[in-house]
Amino acid sequence: MAEQTPTVQQLCDAAQAGDLAQVEEILAQNALLARQPITQNGQLAIQFAAREGYAEIVAALLAAGADPRRGVYPNRRATSALAYARTRGYSKIVALIEDFLARQPATEPATGPGPALFAAAAANDLDQALALLAADPTLADHPSHPLTVAAEKGFAEMVALLLDHGADPDAPEDLDLGDEGIYNNAGIPLWRAAKGNHYEVCQRLLAAGADPNAYVFASGPAAERAMENDNDAILDLIYSYGGHSFAVAAALCGRMAVPAEVMHLRPELASEILWGAALSGNVALVRLCYRYDMSGMDSFRTLYQPLRGRRGQAMHRYANGQGDEHADKVEILRLMLAQEADPKATDAKNMTLLHRLAGETSHWADEE
Known part of the structure; x- marks a missing residue:
C-alpha cells in the first residue's frame, strides 16, 4: 500500500470490509480521501462503514473530515451515514455522529466585497455593483459567481456590467469527481439564461465569448434548454455562434428531425x-x-x-x-x-x- 497512491475506491472497499488497519493506513497517506466520493453522486467511505456498523472506522473517518450528512441522489438524507446508522439501529455510531455534529462550529454568513457583489447582482442593484467593481474589478470573477445569478434572473444590464469588468462568460469551476478526476464545469451562465428564456442575456454572453457548446455537468448544453423550452430563437442564436453536435440533446427533448438526419450521416451515433x-x-x-x-x-x-x-x-x-x-x-x-x-x-x-x-x-x- 505504501508504494502506491491510495484511491477513494480503496478506502471505500476497506471501510465496507471493516478493515480498520487499512483505513487508517490510507488516511495516513491522504486524509482528504475521507471527504471525496467515488463519483460526483457516489458514496463516501463513511457511508459504507456506517451501513455495515463499523463504529471505529466511522470515528476514524469523522476525524479525517468525512461528512456524515452527505447522501446519494435521489434520496440524499435517507442515504447519509447518519441515516444508515439510525435505520439499522447502530446506536454507537449514531451517538458518535451526533456528538461530532454537536461539536461543529456554527456557520457564519459570508461577508466581504465578494458576497456583497453577489447580493447586488442577485438584486439587480447596478449602483452597488458598479461601486464594488470600481474598487476592485477582479470581483467580477468572484467564486460566488455573480455573473451566473445575474444571467439566471435575466438581468441583461447587470450581465453587461460584469462582463465589461472582466467576468469570464463561462464562469468555469472545478468539480471534484473523486477517482474520476476533476471536471471543468463551464457554461453555467449561458445554460441558466437559456433555461430562463433570457434571449438578450444569451446574446451578451455569446458575444463576449461564451462557449456555445459547453456541457454543464449532469445537465447538458444550453441548446438543450432552448429546445426543451421550444425556444427556437435562442437555439438559432446558439447555432449562429458556432453551436453544433446537439443530436442527443434534440433526442432528449423529443425532437425527430435533427437526430434522424445525424443518424443517416453518422450511423455510429445511433446508440447515443x-x-x-x-x-x-x-x-x-x-x-x-x-x-x-x-x-x-x-x-x-x-x-x-x-x-x-x-x-x-x-x-x-x-x-x-x-x-x-x-x-x-x-x-x-x-x-x-x-x-x-x-x-x-x-x-x-x-x-x-x-x-x-x-x-x-x-x-x-x-x-x-
Missing part, C-alpha cells in the same frame, strides 16, 4: 441517440434508432431511460391529455427487449434496474 429518445418517451425515434447497428449497447443504461423518464419532456409531450406516457414507456421497453437488451443488467454499483427504480420512487419522511 437511442438513450435520449428512450428517456424522452419518443417511441418513433426509438424505433428508428433500431434500424442501425446497436452492437455493444449498454443494456442497463438503455433500459433505465424509459423507466425513469424525463419529467420536463413528459409534461410537454403529454400536456392536455395527449398520448399515454405509460403506454409509450411499455412500448419502448418492448422494443428494447425484442432487440435483446438484458433485463438482468446491473450498474457500476451492482444495482439491477428494479433496485434503481425502487430507490428513485421510494418516499422518505426526511427526503430532500
Whole structure:
C-alpha cells in the first residue's frame, strides 16, 4: 500500500470490509480521501462503514473530515451515514455522529466585497455593483459567481456590467469527481439564461465569448434548454455562434428531425441517440434508432431511460391529455427487449434496474 497512491475506491472497499488497519493506513497517506466520493453522486467511505456498523472506522473517518450528512441522489438524507446508522439501529455510531455534529462550529454568513457583489447582482442593484467593481474589478470573477445569478434572473444590464469588468462568460469551476478526476464545469451562465428564456442575456454572453457548446455537468448544453423550452430563437442564436453536435440533446427533448438526419450521416451515433429518445418517451425515434447497428449497447443504461423518464419532456409531450406516457414507456421497453437488451443488467454499483427504480420512487419522511 505504501508504494502506491491510495484511491477513494480503496478506502471505500476497506471501510465496507471493516478493515480498520487499512483505513487508517490510507488516511495516513491522504486524509482528504475521507471527504471525496467515488463519483460526483457516489458514496463516501463513511457511508459504507456506517451501513455495515463499523463504529471505529466511522470515528476514524469523522476525524479525517468525512461528512456524515452527505447522501446519494435521489434520496440524499435517507442515504447519509447518519441515516444508515439510525435505520439499522447502530446506536454507537449514531451517538458518535451526533456528538461530532454537536461539536461543529456554527456557520457564519459570508461577508466581504465578494458576497456583497453577489447580493447586488442577485438584486439587480447596478449602483452597488458598479461601486464594488470600481474598487476592485477582479470581483467580477468572484467564486460566488455573480455573473451566473445575474444571467439566471435575466438581468441583461447587470450581465453587461460584469462582463465589461472582466467576468469570464463561462464562469468555469472545478468539480471534484473523486477517482474520476476533476471536471471543468463551464457554461453555467449561458445554460441558466437559456433555461430562463433570457434571449438578450444569451446574446451578451455569446458575444463576449461564451462557449456555445459547453456541457454543464449532469445537465447538458444550453441548446438543450432552448429546445426543451421550444425556444427556437435562442437555439438559432446558439447555432449562429458556432453551436453544433446537439443530436442527443434534440433526442432528449423529443425532437425527430435533427437526430434522424445525424443518424443517416453518422450511423455510429445511433446508440447515443437511442438513450435520449428512450428517456424522452419518443417511441418513433426509438424505433428508428433500431434500424442501425446497436452492437455493444449498454443494456442497463438503455433500459433505465424509459423507466425513469424525463419529467420536463413528459409534461410537454403529454400536456392536455395527449398520448399515454405509460403506454409509450411499455412500448419502448418492448422494443428494447425484442432487440435483446438484458433485463438482468446491473450498474457500476451492482444495482439491477428494479433496485434503481425502487430507490428513485421510494418516499422518505426526511427526503430532500
